[in-house]
């Protein structure tokens with residue numbers, strides 16, 4: 001039997017007001033405000049519109065008391081999925097929203113048939129790396145000077161379905 005690890009269940013209990021739903025165009029003003037507050041090289045409206053219009057795209061927002069508090073852009077192609085973007089309103093960070101979004105992404109990727117979830121993260125983004133490690137992502141590579149100011153990209157992977165070793 002496949003075993004799906006869903007560590008964010010605890011956050012759901014602690015934060016029942018966090019609701020994950022598909023991103024829509026009307027969310028983009030709030031999403032762009034968070035994006036610009038979080039990243040020096042921010043995605044533009046066109047980047048998000050491309051995800052909204054993509055067949056593979058699964059962009060989602062986290063709502064807290066009815067307001068957009070964070071978002072995650074997931075893309076799924078056959079048996080692989082990737083987290084393209086994740087950010088939480090700086091005023092609301094460290095309250096379980098990032099974990100709720102990432103937990104949703106793991107479940108959604110598995111529901112879409114992906115066995116592997118990948119992502120890239122700045123080696124300087126200690127909070128994000130801590131979050132990914134907590135969810136069981138492991139280092140799979142490094143891209144030197146991939147980001148602005150020569151910052152390296154850490155590549156991380158998480159297998160979503162445990163192999164049934166007896167069946168191999």
Ligand SMILES: CC(C)(COP(=O)(O)OP(=O)(O)OC[C@H]1O[C@@H](n2cnc3c(N)ncnc32)[C@H](O)[C@@H]1OP(=O)(O)O)[C@@H](O)C(=O)NCCC(=O)NCCS
Pocket residue numbers: 038085086087088089092093094095096097098099100120121122125126127128129130131132134
């Ligand atoms: C990374 C980010 C999305 C985390 O969102 P968040 O809502 O603050 O995270 P959560 O409150 O759900 O934290 C979940 C876990 O992540 C880790 N974590 C989150 N922030 C952390 C911090 N500042 N320092 C250390 N660990 C942290 C912890 O393991 C935490 O669990 P704990 O609170 O039980 O210790 C948020 O910090 C953010 O938007 N950062 C700027 C954008 C960014 O770097 N995005 C990632 C791009 S790859």
